[in-house]
Amino acid sequence: MGFVPDEALTYWTEQASGPVSAKSVEAMAQRAAALIALGRTTEARAEMDRATRLAGRLGTSDRARVCATVQLANARLAGTGRDYQAMLDAAQSARTCALEAFPAAAPERALAEAEVASALASLGRNDEALRLSLSAWEAVRATPESPNSPKLAIAAIRAATLSNARQSSDAEGVIRQAIAIAAALPAGHRDRVQMANRLGYELVLQGRMSEALPYLRRAVDEGRLSRAVPPGDLANYVGVLGLTLLNMDRPEEAAGLLQYSLDLFRKGGIGDGQASIMVSAGTAADRSGDVPRAIALREEALRLMAASGKANPLTVALARFKLAQSYAHAGRLAEAETNEAQAVDAIAPLRPDGHYQRTNSTVALGWIKALRGDATAGNAIAKPALRRLIDENRKVEVARNKVVGVLDNIEAFSQALDTAVRAGDRAFAFELMQILVESDASRAAAAASSRQQAGGTALGDLLRERQEAAAAAQEADMALVKALSASAPDVDARRNAAGAAAVRLEELGAALSNRFPGYNALLRPLPVTIENVQPRLRPHEALILSAATEEGLFTLAVTGKGMAIGKSPARRSAVRQWVARIRSGVGPFHGAFDTEAARALHDAIFTPEIAALVAGANTLVVSTDDILSAIPFSLLATGMGADGKTPHWLIEDKAIWVAPSLSALGQRDAKSHARTSFVGIGAPDEAARLAAPGAPSGTEDAPAMAPLLGARNELNQMAAILGQRSSLLLTGADATEARLRATPLANLRALAFATHGLVAGEYDQVGEPALLLAPAAAGGTPDPANDGKLTASEAALLHIDADWVILSACDTAAGDRPNAAGYAGLARAFLFAGARRVMASHWPVRDDASARLTVETVRGAERGLEPAMAMRRAMLKLMRDRRLPEAGHPSTWAPFMLVGR
Numbered sequence: 001m002g003f004v005p006d007e008a009l010t011y012w013t014e015q016a017s018g019p020v021s022a023k024s025v026e027a028m029a030q031r032a033a034a035l036i037a038l039g040r041t042t043e044a045r046a047e048m049d050r051a052t053r054l055a056g057r058l059g060t061s062d063r064a065r066v067c068a069t070v071q072l073a074n075a076r077l078a079g080t081g082r083d084y085q086a087m088l089d090a091a092q093s094a095r096t097c098a099l100e101a102f103p104a105a106a107p108e109r110a111l112a113e114a115e116v117a118s119a120l121a122s123l124g125r126n127d128e129a130l131r132l133s134l135s136a137w138e139a140v141r142a143t144p145e146s147p148n149s150p151k152l153a154i155a156a157i158r159a160a161t162l163s164n165a166r167q168s169s170d171a172e173g174v175i176r177q178a179i180a181i182a183a184a185l186p187a188g189h190r191d192r193v194q195m196a197n198r199l200g201y202e203l204v205l206q207g208r209m210s211e212a213l214p215y216l217r218r219a220v221d222e223g224r225l226s227r228a229v230p231p232g233d234l235a236n237y238v239g240v241l242g243l244t245l246l247n248m249d250r251p252e253e254a255a256g257l258l259q260y261s262l263d264l265f266r267k268g269g270i271g272d273g274q275a276s277i278m279v280s281a282g283t284a285a286d287r288s289g290d291v292p293r294a295i296a297l298r299e300e301a302l303r304l305m306a307a308s309g310k311a312n313p314l315t316v317a318l319a320r321f322k323l324a325q326s327y328a329h330a331g332r333l334a335e336a337e338t339n340e341a342q343a344v345d346a347i348a349p350l351r352p353d354g355h356y357q358r359t360n361s362t363v364a365l366g367w368i369k370a371l372r373g374d375a376t377a378g379n380a381i382a383k384p385a386l387r388r389l390i391d392e393n394r395k396v397e398v399a400r401n402k403v404v405g406v407l408d409n410i411e412a413f414s415q416a417l418d419t420a421v422r423a424g425d426r427a428f429a430f431e432l433m434q435i436l437v438e439s440d441a442s443r444a445a446a447a448a449s450s451r452q453q454a455g456g457t458a459l460g461d462l463l464r465e466r467q468e469a470a471a472a473a474q475e476a477d478m479a480l481v482k483a484l485s486a487s488a489p490d491v492d493a494r495r496n497a498a499g500a501a502a503v504r505l506e507e508l509g510a511a512l513s514n515r516f517p518g519y520n521a522l523l524r525p526l527p528v529t530i531e532n533v534q535p536r537l538r539p540h541e542a543l544i545l546s547a548a549t550e551e552g553l554f555t556l557a558v559t560g561k562g563m564a565i566g567k568s569p570a571r572r573s574a575v576r577q578w579v580a581r582i583r584s585g586v587g588p589f590h591g592a593f594d595t596e597a598a599r600a601l602h603d604a605i606f607t608p609e610i611a612a613l614v615a616g617a618n619t620l621v622v623s624t625d626d627i628l629s630a631i632p633f634s635l636l637a638t639g640m641g642a643d644g645k646t647p648h649w650l651i652e653d654k655a656i657w658v659a660p661s662l663s664a665l666g667q668r669d670a671k672s673h674a675r676t677s678f679v680g681i682g683a684p685d686e687a688a689r690l691a692a693p694g695a696p697s698g699t700e701d702a703p704a705m706a707p708l709l710g711a712r713n714e715l716n717q718m719a720a721i722l723g724q725r726s727s728l729l730l731t732g733a734d735a736t737e738a739r740l741r742a743t744p745l746a747n748l749r750a751l752a753f754a755t756h757g758l759v760a761g762e763y764d765q766v767g768e769p770a771l772l773l774a775p776a777a778a779g780g781t782p783d784p785a786n787d788g789k790l791t792a793s794e795a796a797l798l799h800i801d802a803d804w805v806i807l808s809a810c811d812t813a814a815g816d817r818p819n820a821a822g823y824a825g826l827a828r829a830f831l832f833a834g835a836r837r838v839m840a841s842h843w844p845v846r847d848d849a850s851a852r853l854t855v856e857t858v859r860g861a862e863r864g865l866e867p868a869m870a871m872r873r874a875m876l877k878l879m880r881d882r883r884l885p886e887a888g889h890p891s892t893w894a895p896f897m898l899v900g901r
Contacts, residue, residue, distance in 0.1 A: 006034075006038065006227075007227075008030070008033075008034040008037075009031060009034040009035065009038065012027045012028075012030040012031035012034055013031055015027035015030075015031075016028045016031050020054050020057060020058075021058075021062075022058055022062035022065065022066050024054075025051050025054050025055050025058065025066050025070065026066055026069045026070070028047055028048075028050060028051035028054070028070075029048065029051050029069050029070045029072075029073040030069075030073075031047055032044040032045075032047040032048045032051065032073050032077065033073055033076070035047060036076065036077060036080055037230035037232070037233070038230060038231070038232075038268065040269070041077070041080055041081065044077055045077060048070070048073060048074055048077055051070050051073070052070055052074065055067055055070050063097075064097045064098075064100040064101035065097070065101040065102070067093065067094070067097035067101075068094050068095075068097040068098040068101055068102070068108060068112060069094075070094075071090045071091070071093040071094035071097060072090075072091070072094040072111070072112060072115055074086075074090035074093075074094075075087045075088075075090035075091040075094060075115050075119065076115070078090055079118070079119070079122065084119055084122040084123050085123070087118075087119040087122065088116065088119035088120065088123060091112065091115040091116040091118070091119045092116055094112040094115060094116075095109075095112040095113055095115070095116050097112075098111075098112040098113075105139070107139070107140050107143065107149060107150050107151070107154075108150075109139070110135075110136040110137075110139040110140045110150065110154055111136070111150040111153065111154060113132050113135060113136040113139075114132070114133055114136035114137070114150075114153070114154040114157040114158070115157070116132055117129045117130075117131075117132035117133035117136065117157055117158075117161055118133075118157045118160065118161070120132065121133075121160060121161045121164045126161070126164055126165045129161040129164070129165075130161055130162070130165055130167075133154075133157055133158040133161040133162075134158065136154050136157070136158065137154055137155065137158040137174065140154055141177075151178075151181060152178050152181060152182060152191040152194075152195065153191075155174055155175070155177065155178035155181075155195075156175075156178065156194065156195070156198060158174050159171045159172075159174040159175045159178070159198060159202065162174065163202055163205060168202065168205065168206050171202055172199070172202050172203070172206070175195060175198050175199045175202055176199065178195045178198075179195045179196065179199060182195045187222055187225075187226075188222050188223075188225055188226030188227075188228060188229070189226070189228060190226070190228040190229055190230075190233070192222070193218075193219050193222045193223045193226065193228075193229050193233075193237070194219075194233070196215045196216075196218045196219040196222070197215070197216060197219035197223075197236075197237045197240060199212075199215045200212040200213070200214075200215035200216035200218075200219065200240070200241075200244075201216070201240055203215070204216075204240070204244050204247075209244055209247065209248050210248075212244060213241075213244065216237070216240060216241040216244060217241065219237045219241075220234070220237050220238050220241050220257075223237050223238075230268075231264050231265075231267060231268030232264075232265070232268055232273070234264055235261045235262075235264035235265045235268065235273065235277075236261075236273065238257050238258075238260050238261040238264065239257075239258065239261035239273070239277050239280070241257055242254045242255075242256075242257030242258040242260075242261060242280065242281075242284070243258070243280055245257065246258075246280065246283060246284050246287075249572070249576070249626065249627070251283075251284040251285075251287035251288045251573065252284075252288050252573075254280075254284040255281065255284035255285055255288055255290075258277055258280055258281035258284055259281055261277050261281075262274065262277045262278060262281060265277060274301075274304055275301040275302075275304040275305050275308075275311065275315075275319070276301075276315065278297045278298065278300055278301035278304070279297070279298060279301045279318070279319045279322055281297050282294040282295075282297035282298040282301070282322060282323075282326065283322060285297060286325070286326050286329060286550075287550065287571075287572060287573060288573050289571060289573045289574070291326055291329045291330045292330070294326040294329075295323070295326045295327065295330060298319060298322055298323040298326055299323060301319050302316065302319050302320065302323065305319065313346060313350065314346075314347065314350045314351075314357075316346070317342075317343045317346035317347045317350070317361075318343070318347070318357065318361075320339050320340075320342055320343040320346070321339075321340065321343035321344075321347070321360070321361045321364060323339055324336045324337075324338075324339035324340035324343060324364060324368065325340075325364055325411075327339065328364075328367070328368050328371060329550075333368060333371055333372045334372075336368045336371075337365070337368045337369065337372060340361065340364050340365045340368050341365060343361050344361045344362055344365050347361050353388065354388045354389065356389060356409055356412075358385075359385045359386060359388060359389045359412060360409065360411070360412040362381060362382070362385035363381075363382045363385050363386055363412045363415050363416050363419075364412070364415055365381055365382075366378040366379065366380070366381030366382030366383075366385070366415075366416075366419055367382060367415035367416070367418060367419045367551075369381065370382075370418070370419040370422045370423065371422075375419065375422035375423040375424075376423055378419045378422070378423065379419050379420055379422075379423035379425055379428075382415065382416045382419045382420075383416065383419075383420070383425070383428055386412065386413065386416045386432075389409070389412070390435070410436070410549070410550075411549075411550050413432055413435060413436055413549075414436070414547075414549030414550050414551050415550075415551060416428075416432055417429055417432040417433065417436065417547075417549065417551070417554060418549070418551040418552070418554075418567075420432060421554070421565055421567065426530070426563065426565065427529065427530065429556065429565060430527070430529070430530050430545075430556060430558075430563070431527040431529075433545040433547060433554065433556045434527040434528070434545065434623075434662055435527060436545075436547040436549070436554075436625055437545050437546070437547055437623045437624055437625050462508065462511060462515070465508060469501070469504050469505045469508050476494070476497045476498040476500075476501040476502075527662075528662050528663055530558060530563055533558055533662055533665065534558060534559070534560050534561075535560070536665040537558065537559060537560050537621070537665070538560075538619075539560060540617055540618045540619055541559070541560075541617055541619045541620075541621055542557055542558070542559045542613065542614040542617035542619070542620055542621070543557065543558040543559070543620075543621045543623075543659075543662075544556075544557055544605075544610070544614070544620050544621065544622045544623070544624075544633075545557075545558075545623050545624070546605050546622075546623075546624045546625070546628055547624065547625040547628070548570070548571070548572045548575035548576070548625055548627045548628060549571070549572060550571055550572055551571070552567050552568055552569050552570065552571060553567065553568040553569075553570045553571075553575055553604050553605065554566070554567050555567075555568075555605050555606070555607065555610050557609075557610045557613045557614050559613060559614065559616075559617060562613055563613070564609040564610055564612070564613040565609065566605075566606075566607030566608070566609045566610040567607070568603075568604035568605070568607060570604050572627065575601070575604070575627055575628070576627050577597075578597045578600055578601040578604075579597075579601070579627055579628065579630050579631055581594040581597035582594055582597050582598055582601070582631050582635070583630060583631060583843075585890070585891075586635070586842075586843050586890050586891045586894070586895075587843045587844055587891055593889065593890055593891075595637050595647045598635060598636055598637040598647065599636075599637040599638075599639065599647070601636060602636035602637055602638055602650065605628075605636070606638075614654075617654065618653075618654060618655060618869075619654060619655040619656070619657070619866070619868055619869065620633065620654045620655070620656045620657075621657060621658075621659045621665070622656055622657070622658050622659070623658065623659050623660065623662070624658075629658075630842070631842065632656070632842055632894055632895075632896070632897045633650055633651075633656050634649065634650060634651035634656055634872075634875060634894050634897075635649060635650075635651070635890040635894040636649070636650040637649060637650075638650055638652075638653065646888070649879075649890075649894075651872055651875055651876070651894070652876065654872075655866070655868040655869045655871070655872040656868060656872070656897075656898070657837075657867065657868035657871075657897075657898040657899070657900050658897055658898065658899045658900070659900065659901070660827075660831065660899060660901070661901065665901075675747055675748060675749040675802075675803055676722070676726045676747075676749060677722075677726045677727070677728075677747055677748050677749060678718065678719055678722035678726060678727040678728070678748065678749055678750050678751075678752070679727070679728045679729075679730070679743060679745065679748060679750075679751050679752070680715035680718060680719060680727070680728070680729045680730070680731075680751075680752045680753075680754065681715075681729075681730040681731070681735050681739075681740055681751075681752070681753055681754075681755075681773065682711045682712075682714075682715055682730075682731060682735055682752070682753055682754030682755040682773075682808075683711035683712045683715070683731040683732060683735065683754060683755065684731075684732065684733075684735040684736075684755055684772060684773050684774035684788070685732045685733045685735070685774050710754075710847025710848050710850070710851050711731075711754035711755065711808075711847060712731055712754075713847075713851060714752075714754045714808060714847065714850060714851035714854065714855065715729055715731065715752060715754050716729070717851060717855045718750065718752055718806075718854065718855055718858060721855065721858055721859055721862060722749055722750060722858070722862075728743065730743070732774065733774050734774070735755070735773050735774045736773055736774045736775065736776065736786060736788070737773055737785065737786045737787075737788070737790055737794070738776065738785075738786045740773070740790070740798075741798070745798060745799060745800045745801065745802065746799070746800075746801040747801055748800070748801060748802035748803070748804075749802070749803050749804065750802060750803065750804035750805070750806060750858060751800060751802045751804070751805050751806070751835070752804075752805075752806040752808065752854070753771050753805075753806065753807050753808060754808045754850070755771055755772050755773060755808075756771070756772040757769065757770070757771055757772070757807065757826065757841070769791070769792045769826050769829075770789040770790060770791045770792065770826075771789070771790045771795075771807070771826065772788060772789060772790075773788050773789070773790055774788055775787050775788030776788075792826050792829040794829075795826060795829035795830055795833060796829040796830075796832045796833055797833070798830075798833045798834075799833065799834065800830065800833040800834035800835055801834050802834065802835050802836065803835075803836050803837065804835070804836070804837060804838075804839065804858065804861075805830040805835040805837070805838045805839070806838075806839045806854050806858075807826055807827070807830070807838065807839065807840040807841065808839075808841065808845060808850045808851075808854050826838075826840065827840045827899045831899065831901065836900065836901060837867060837898060837899060837900035837901070838898075838899045838900075839854065839857065839871070839896055839897070839898055839899075840896065840897060840899065841895045841896055841897075842894075842895050842896070842897060843891070843895055845895045845896075846891075846892060848884070849878060849884075849887075849892045849893070849895070850895070852874070852877075852878050853871075853874050853875065853878060853893070853895075853896055854896070856870075856873070856874035856877060856878070857870045857871045857874045857896075857898075858870075860873055860874060867898060867900065868898055868900075871896065871898050875893045875894065875896075876893075878892065878893045879892075879893040
């Protein structure tokens with residue numbers, strides 16, 4: 001089981017007793033390490049003072065070796081107290097002593113060197129830290145594993161320095177090597193648990209939260225059952241898991257874990273970490289609707305910080321900022337304004353103008369003033385602060401542009417929206433709503449639209465060339481950093497390559513701006529104005545923007561002649577519960593559908609103001625936030641039907657399609673030449689897929705799937721409608737990624753997939769949404785590019801020119817991040833690749849129903865109906881077919897949504 005703190009303390013206490021000797025002094029250092037693990041830092045400090053003092057009395061033959069051990073322990077003790085300069089001084093002393101005491105290849109030298117690197121990284125001296133950590137890791141990486149080997153400790157430090165330097169892929173690689181080494185250790189071993197948590201945390205930092213969860217859960221599950229994991233470590237592991245769930249917008253799950261983490265800190269008598277966990281637990285409580293508990297936790301956190309006397313001023317200010325928001329939610333507005341004003345004053349000198357923490361606290365102050373009745377003054381504070389944040393994000397590359405990528409920013413935008421609505425600033429409210437509902441899919445739509453707007457290939461080629469140049473510049477820069485860190489001989493060559501890549505990127509950017517002036521606005525879509533949108537809407541259309549915020553559910557509607565804003569008091573937690581209740585009643589097993597939740601959500605979105613404005617429209621153009629996009633609007637219940645027994649669905653009154661980008665609305669009318677070709681791929685050979693290289697049957701790499709009996713028939717029916725002579729079907733063993741990439745996908749009327757879809761995180765090895773195809777032939781070597789999983793990132797690299805991409809698969813509309821709308825999975829990727837519209841499913845689809853819906857939709861569009869109206873008619877025809885079992889259940893007729901531009 002490795003190091004068990006309480007047993008270790010007993011053992012090393014015995015070894016440290018008796019006459020002063022090298023052995024007893026080293027035992028004192030080990031005893032201090034056990035005390036640190038148990039959270040007893042005051043005792044540990046006293047023990048280290050004693051050990052340091054006595055080490056000076058030893059003879060010269062032992063002094064260097066004992067000095068290395070004692071100073072290494074001193075460095076770790078200083079790090080625990082966040083005294084990083086003292087940590088560096090002790091680590092450097094340990095390294096000096098280790099160089100004297102141990103031979104060149106000794107792991108003790110590498111461990112001391114790694115500890116110096118850790119201290120340097122904590123002080124922000126990343127270049128030095130990278131160089132030393134690499135030297136330490138290279139010294140031990142190839143050495144045999146032994147019970148007392150420091151290899152895993154050095155790997156953890158190497159990974160941490162890489163992560164600090166934002167070299168995430170390299171950090172992940174080191175941790176995965178360490179996990180492979182730790183796999184030989186018994187379950188519950190401290191190093192094994194630590195490495196699982198470290199990999200999970202690294203994936204969280206990269207935004208790959210669904211991939212991180214299994215590792216974080218493993219660390220918690222094994223740590224709870226292990227006596228080798230100290231209470232403080234377990235408390236941290238539980239806290240990281242709780243915070244990850246909180247950032248995935250799962251506050252109810254996060255709340256229990258954060259409370260457990262807090263209990264562990266208290267039980268172990270560990271002061272450090274309690275206050276920050278309390279603040280986070282308060283956030284989970286507030287977002288779950290338990291405002292009194294949020295206030296109690298945040299007030300206690302501030303009391304703990306004050307009592308400690310050593311809390312970071314920024315940490316205190318941020319805790320006060322959070323407390324003020326809870327006071328506001330409780331209606332204690334005077335206290336809210338006082339605390340928020342104090343927080344703003346404290347944060348301002350600690351964060352530069354435009355930093356999100358400074359912006360968010362200022363927005364909150366303006367919002368609280370608006371709540372107190374002075375909406376004009378509040379808007380005057382909140383609006384310019386948020387404007388700075390928006391402007392900063394517009395400078396970022398599209399792939400990195402995450403305006404609302406964290407929930408703290410979502411709260412700031414929510415509060416600014418509430419303030420703008422209260423102040424009657426409709427233009428700013430419209431702009432904010434667009435940002436709140438925007439997803440990566442909107443950027444994909446804008447990028448594809450820009451290619452189409454220019455008439456096709458010229459702009460498309462330039463855009464792709466620039467994207468490739470941007471990737472090359474990033475890789476060249478990373479290679480230069482790596483060379484500098486390792487003092488490599490090719491530093492000058494790497495520097496020249498990075499410079500050349502940067503120049504090329506600038507040249508292509510200038511060329512795009514000169515040749516296509518609308519490029520920047522399309523690729524980085526700026527919010528459009530109401531006056532700009534209204535002429536783009538057809539007379540029978542109404543635009544609906546809806547977002548669930550911490551301040552209520554906001555809906556904004558626009559028609560060619562008017563605009564309305566509605567607000568329901570339902571906060572995100574309530575909307576999330578409605579959506580969960582609706583989702584629980586749909587899927588392949590046709591559970592009892594929750595009509596009450598569908599009706600409540602409909603009424604919260606279509607407030608009297610919204611309902612009145614859209615009454616005359618027969619088509620809704622919808623754009624929603626992350627929570628609401630988990631369901632199609634078609635299954636919202638407007639009331640009960642004429643029989644008083646069955647619900648009346650929104651789709652019975654309105655056609656519905658999703659617009660991921662308002663800036664692309666006008667471009668849907670761009671004319672293209674007649675398209676006649678059809679490509680269908682699906683019904684992959686399941687036996688071949690499971691026999692593929694590297695994919696043994698029944699594993700998470702190749703999960704066993706039920707055969708899609710209707711997939712071939714569905715593709716054949718679509719081919720018949722579009723004309724056999726202009727159709728190509730890839731099925732069975734031909735339904736491979738290689739065949740798809742080799743097939744010309746230009747000038748297509750439709751590209752259809754009839755296969756299984758995987759949601760990101762559904763299986764540990766599926767880090768993003770994917771379509772299951774047939775893999776390469778068995779007997780060859782594993783090939784990630786032809787492994788039978790067409791991932792979203794791979795789909796985005798396809799060169800498609802198609803009016804329709806139809807994803808008739810399970811869960812293809814799902815997303816994996818709280819800021820990624822539900823349709824942002826594979827729909828996002830295919831829009832980026834060039835599709836004009838995507839038809840994607842929200843849940844596992846019955847083969848027969850899927851064939852009916854997709855074929856009838858295409859048939860209707862072929863006959864001249866608008867695509868949304870064609871889909872509506874297909875849904876109603878299926879819904880009312882009494883010959884088909886369960887046809888009237890939303891699981892059967894409502895799985896698909898239409899995403900367009």
